[in-house]
Amino acid sequence: MKTTAELAADQAAFWNGPGGKSWIASYERIQKSIAGFSESVLAAAAAKPGEKVLDVGCGTGTTTGKLAAAVGDKGHVLGVDISEPLVDVAREQKLMNATFAVSDAATYPFDPATFDLVFSRFGVMFFADPVVAFKNLQRALKPTGRLVFVCWRTPPENPWGLVPMQAALPHLPPYERPGPEDPGQYAFGDRARVERILKAAGFGVPTFEKLDQMTLMGKDVPEVLDNLGKFGPLARLFKEATPEQVAAAKESIGKVLVPHVTADGVKLAGACWLVSAAQH
Ligand SMILES: C[S@@+](CC[C@H](N)C(=O)[O-])C[C@H]1O[C@@H](n2cnc3c(N)ncnc32)[C@H](O)[C@@H]1O
Numbered sequence: 001m002k003t004t005a006e007l008a009a010d011q012a013a014f015w016n017g018p019g020g021k022s023w024i025a026s027y028e029r030i031q032k033s034i035a036g037f038s039e040s041v042l043a044a045a046a047a048k049p050g051e052k053v054l055d056v057g058c059g060t061g062t063t064t065g066k067l068a069a070a071v072g073d074k075g076h077v078l079g080v081d082i083s084e085p086l087v088d089v090a091r092e093q094k095l096m097n098a099t100f101a102v103s104d105a106a107t108y109p110f111d112p113a114t115f116d117l118v119f120s121r122f123g124v125m126f127f128a129d130p131v132v133a134f135k136n137l138q139r140a141l142k143p144t145g146r147l148v149f150v151c152w153r154t155p156p157e158n159p160w161g162l163v164p165m166q167a168a169l170p171h172l173p174p175y176e177r178p179g180p181e182d183p184g185q186y187a188f189g190d191r192a193r194v195e196r197i198l199k200a201a202g203f204g205v206p207t208f209e210k211l212d213q214m215t216l217m218g219k220d221v222p223e224v225l226d227n228l229g230k231f232g233p234l235a236r237l238f239k240e241a242t243p244e245q246v247a248a249a250k251e252s253i254g255k256v257l258v259p260h261v262t263a264d265g266v267k268l269a270g271a272c273w274l275v276s277a278a279q280h
Contacts, residue, residue, distance in 0.1 A: 007128035015083035057123015061090025106133030110140035134201030154189035168249035206277035215270035
């Protein structure tokens with residue numbers, strides 16, 4: 001089993017290396033596919049003029065920009081992300097009322113009781129030790145502040161990820177599934193685990209709202225197959241596989257996607273938690 005330091009180092013290496021690069025390359029498509037979830041979490045966060053906001057795992061800073069517009073010139077947003085290349089892209093927006101830091105949000109020395117809102121769009125599932133990380137975020141939140149984030153639910157509730165994966169796996173080298181406590185895309189799928197983490201970190205009882213939306217995976221099957229090879233667990237597996245294995249996996253994925261082709265592209269169901277909590 002890996003130590004916390006090793007898990008954190010893996011995440012930093014991934015998001016500063018191949019993960020960050022392929023996230024940027026796929027970002028336009030990802031942004032479209034998560035648009036509905038994004039609107040919901042921003043609406044729930046309801047950032048107000050003058051507020052101080054922390055955007056955790058801000059990536060290329062799209063949500064930082066939206067939050068900055070909402071808080072206006074008397075407010076401020078700090079975007080923190082472990083990935084330098086993603087923060088470089090975020091900084092290109094040259095936002096007047098936002099700053100960015102390349103750092104692990106679990107250990108960043110935030111000033112205590114600073115933020116009205118700690119926010120994240122899919123940026124809180126990658127902590128090596130989530131209790132330590134959320135304690136750090138809790139300390140940074142004002143006594144009257146709120147935590148609002150969106151994260152994926154479990155793989156079976158997310159056919160957009162599971163269906164291609166199940167079709168491909170029989171053709172690919174063995175896939176090492178992340179353990180239930182490991183960081184990763186679905187690490188916050190289990191509601192009871194998230195409740196436990198937030199309680200241990202000092203937050204009050206969180207509320208969970210289910211968000212269920214169709215997720216656009218590409219305009220047609222060939223584009224989806226191309227997209228799956230660019231970012232995500234399958235992209236990583238394709239790199240370890242032979243060209244023959246990749247071709248067989250893609251053929252198999254292509255077949256299972258056919259029923260999901262619509263006039264507006266290939267769409268499968270996606271499921272998220274919208275999580276909100278106040279201080280204890
Ligand atoms: C799925 S991406 C989401 C990015 C962004 N929030 C968005 O919605 O476009 C996850 C982000 O979390 C960042 N991240 C992962 N571990 C982190 C950590 N310990 N501290 C800060 N950021 C982290 C990654 O670098 C990546 O930008």
